[in-house]
Amino acid sequence: MPNHTLTRSDLCDTLCKKLDVSRQQTVNLVESLLQEIANALVKEGHVKISSFGTFHIRKKSERIGRNPKTGKEVMITPRKSLSFRASHLLKESVNKRI
Amino acid sequence: MTRSELVQKINKLNPGITSQQAEEAVTLIFERIVETLAKGGRVELRGFGVFTVRRREARTGRNPRTGDSVKVKGKNVPFFKAGKLLRDQINAR
Numbered sequence: 001m002p003n004h005t006l007t008r009s010d011l012c013d014t015l016c017k018k019l020d021v022s023r024q025q026t027v028n029l030v031e032s033l034l035q036e037i038a039n040a041l042v043k044e045g046h047v048k049i050s051s052f053g054t055f056h057i058r059k060k061s062e063r064i065g066r067n068p069k070t071g072k073e074v075m076i077t078p079r080k081s082l083s084f085r086a087s088h089l090l091k092e093s094v095n096k097r098i
Numbered sequence: 099m100t101r102s103e104l105v106q107k108i109n110k111l112n113p114g115i116t117s118q119q120a121e122e123a124v125t126l127i128f129e130r131i132v133e134t135l136a137k138g139g140r141v142e143l144r145g146f147g148v149f150t151v152r153r154r155e156a157r158t159g160r161n162p163r164t165g166d167s168v169k170v171k172g173k174n175v176p177f178f179k180a181g182k183l184l185r186d187q188i189n190a191r
Contacts, residue, residue, distance in 0.1 A: 004134075004139055005139065005140050005141070005142050006130065006131065006134040006139060006140070006141040006142070007141075007142055007143070007144075008143060008144070010130070011126075011127050011130055014126055014127075014130050015123055015126055015127070018122070018126055019115075019119050019122055019123060019126075020119075021114070021115055021119060022114075025112065025114055025115060026123075028111070028112055029108065029112055029115070029120075029123045029127075030127065032107070032108050032111040032112060033104065033108055033123070033124065033127060034143060034145075034146045036099075036104055036107045036108060036111070037099075037104065037146075038146070038184055038187055040099035040103075040104075041184075041187075041188060042187055042188060042190075044099060046099070047099045047100075047104070048099070048100050048101070049100075049101045049104070049128060050100070050101050051128075052101075052128045052131070052132065053176070053178075055178075057188060079189055080188050080189055081180075081185075081188075082147075082178075082180040082184065082185065082188055083178075084149075084176075084177075084178030086175070086176040089132070090132055090135065090176050091175065091176065093132050093133075093135065093136040094135050094136055094138075094151050094174040094175065094176050095173055095174050096136060
């Protein structure tokens with residue numbers, strides 16, 4: 001399967017194999033990692049993982065949009081979006097096998 | 099937050115494991131994601147987001163300073179799209 005999608009359970013399998021911990025502990029580890037990244041983003045707005053990349057929140061200001069179906073102009077409320085900047089290492093890795 | 103702060107948090111939240119195991123777990127998780135993307139695969143973490151690789155085709159660019167046209171090679175770029183739950187958490191309040 002060349003284009004297999006990696007999921008939480010694959011990450012748990014890896015941890016199970018390489019660390020001496022129970023299956024339930026691997027589930028907790030993966031979940032706490034994701035949850036802590038989310039919490040830090042909400043609190044501080046950025047999370048930097050060396051040799052992986054940086055997640056940061058961008059603030060978008062209010063703007064006028066158009067409903068494509070009706071053509072009516074509507075105000076789009078200010079919101080935050082999350083962007084990810086990959087590290088050089090990650091950028092290089094995805095270009096190794098072209 | 100940095101990687102080492104993340105390790106500390108995870109260590110606190112998982113009393114059954116040592117700080118070394120927490121450190122290794124973080125390394126293993128990100129390594130596994132990088133490996134998958136390197137193979138052209140995708141990583142789907144429901145509620146959090148999806149990591150994929152997007153293709154940028156070769157194009158003729160321009161040196162903005164001199165105006166010379168230059169060939170830019172095609173490349174792959176890592177891409178992350180936040181999941182709905184994470185987007186909602188960020189936009190709460």
